[in-house]
Amino acid sequence: MNRGHIPERTCRSCGRKGPQFGLLRFVVIGGRLVAGQLKSVRGKGIYCCNENVCRERLSRNKKVLKAD
Ligand SMILES: [Zn+2]
Known part of the structure; x- marks a missing residue:
């Protein structure tokens, strides 16, 4: 039985996929990674x-940090 779509996200560090939670x-x-659990934190979300x-590894990923 389909219980609905579980949002899946990809780790930007290792590429592994998993449920959002x-x-x-x-x-x-x-240019810095900030924990973005708060909805008030604006910006591009990275998982x-x-x-x-x-x-x-992610904190040293220049490509990711430049996405701002
Ligand atoms: Zn990972």
Whole structure:
């Protein structure tokens, strides 16, 4: 039975796909990654696994940081 669409997001660090709630959301503000759970944080949302390895790599990803 189809219980509805679960939004899927892709980790910008490792490319793994997962349900939205399983990934951390960040926003690029002024070339820096800011945890963007708050709706008040504006900007382009970036999703990343909840793992230090992925977050570390993402924070050094110039391509991602330039997306602002
Ligand atoms: Zn990842």
